[in-house]
Amino acid sequence: MGANVKPTRLSIFPLTGAVLYPGLQLPLHFFEPRYRALVSDSLARDRRIAMIQPQAAVEGAPLFRIGCVGKIADVEALEDGRYNVVLEGIARFRLIRELDVTTPFRQVEAELLTDDMEEALSAVERASFEREARHFADAQGYAVDWESVARLDDMSLINGVSQIAPFDGAAKQALLEADTLAERCELLVQLMQFFGKRDSDDGGRVTLQ
Known part of the structure; x- marks a missing residue:
């Protein structure tokens, strides 16, 4: 396993108990205004949303070091502004630092990890x-x-x-x-x-x- 040399900027959805893996899908419902803004921003750019767990269930809690980037594979925009989204895992990432941003959602600098997707068990x-x-x-x-x-x-x-x-x-x-x-x-x-x-x-x- 290796890592990309160049760090990447990721918009994150910190959610306790929810993990995503490369190649798998995760259905999510976005209803808070800041995360509706996250989905809108993602759709306008690269369709990427990074899933990572906070270390505590409090606002602004520090983040764990490893998460997974997902790409929006399917989206349903509801009339009241909420979204139903299916994320498809692209790659795990290692957190480098959280960025100081003006967006309502949090953003981080991270390095993408390259997992061996052909690995098999004995x-x-x-x-x-x-x-x-x-x-x-x-x-x-x-x-x-x-x-x-x-x-x-x-x-x-x-x-x-x-x-x-x-x-x-x-x-x-x-x-x-x-x-x-x-x-x-x-x-x-x-x-x-x-x-x-x-x-x-x-x-x-x-x-x-």
Whole structure:
């Protein structure tokens, strides 16, 4: 994996618990005026919106270091000014610094990361993941079409589960920051084991936060 030499300027949508991966899609609903302005600006320029998690659920919170740039693949402009948008992941990025801007939405300087989209798991890694995923799905009461899962390539499977898994923001961030598919797969297995546990004292699900 490498990085582009020249930094790029990105307009960001900071959203806790939401991550995007290259090659995958993320549906979003924009209703706040500042983020409606973000979509309008993006449509007028390059259709890019960068997804990144804030480190806390407060206004202006510091950002995590890794996010993913998405390109607007589909958009529905509603009569009241809101937008329904589908973002398609282009590339992960590493935050360099946040910029001082006059726009209502935040902007950053970042370097785009080049992931190996042809990376594959070993047969043992794939089998271990699918075994743990079945245990997790059964424990959580999820209905899964395992025949369809078996047909997915490794990248689509691991990144897809990482994006939609019902984990907290810290866990999702750790998955996004994994540098290789094998590392992300190993962490995903660990997280399914971790989140699958129940605290017998309060009956709640354990979290990483």
